[in-house]
Amino acid sequence: MKENKVHCQKKSVGFDLKLKIVEEVCNGQISVNYASKKYDVGRNAIYYWLKKYSTLEQQNRAVAKKDEIKKLKDEIERLQFVKDFQQEFIAELSIETGKDIEKKFLPDSLFNEIEQKKRDILKNNGSANASGYQDKRSTKK
Numbered sequence: 001m002k003e004n005k006v007h008c009q010k011k012s013v014g015f016d017l018k019l020k021i022v023e024e025v026c027n028g029q030i031s032v033n034y035a036s037k038k039y040d041v042g043r044n045a046i047y048y049w050l051k052k053y054s055t056l057e058q059q060n061r062a063v064a065k066k067d068e069i070k071k072l073k074d075e076i077e078r079l080q081f082v083k084d085f086q087q088e089f090i091a092e093l094s095i096e097t098g099k100d101i102e103k104k105f106l107p108d109s110l111f112n113e114i115e116q117k118k119r120d121i122l123k124n125n126g127s128a129n130a131s132g133y134q135d136k137r138s139t140k141k
Contacts, residue, residue, distance in 0.1 A: 013041060021046060022053045091117040 024030045036043045091114050102114045
């Protein structure tokens with residue numbers, strides 16, 4: 001007895017539909033079996049698309065993440081610059097006025113950073129000690 005073999009005809013599926021199926025399967029929205037039934041496409045074809053297109057999607061995500069990380073690093077650098085500028089300004093103002101304005105208005109962590117900046121400014125100036133009073137320079141050579 002001869003068996004009638006049913007030949008599978010390849011169904012033409014557009015690129016957009018392939019990506020949609022791959023995305024749904026990769027995101028866990030549907031299984032490969034369900035996608036096969038829902039879109040009337042063979043499971044082997046879906047597995048092939050997963051292998052082929054999921055790496056493309058992963059590469060796009062990796063590039064997007066790298067761009068986002070670079071932007072965030074740039075923003076951190078900018079904010080650090082602003083923070084340092086503000087702290088130096090407060091430290092210099094505090095030295096000039098002789099009042100510890102940072103102690104009254106800022107949290108302890110920022111207060112400590114500004115105090116360190118004040119010490120650095122006074123050390124770099126060399127003409128004032130930590131209390132803010134002028135040192136008498138030695139006239140001996």
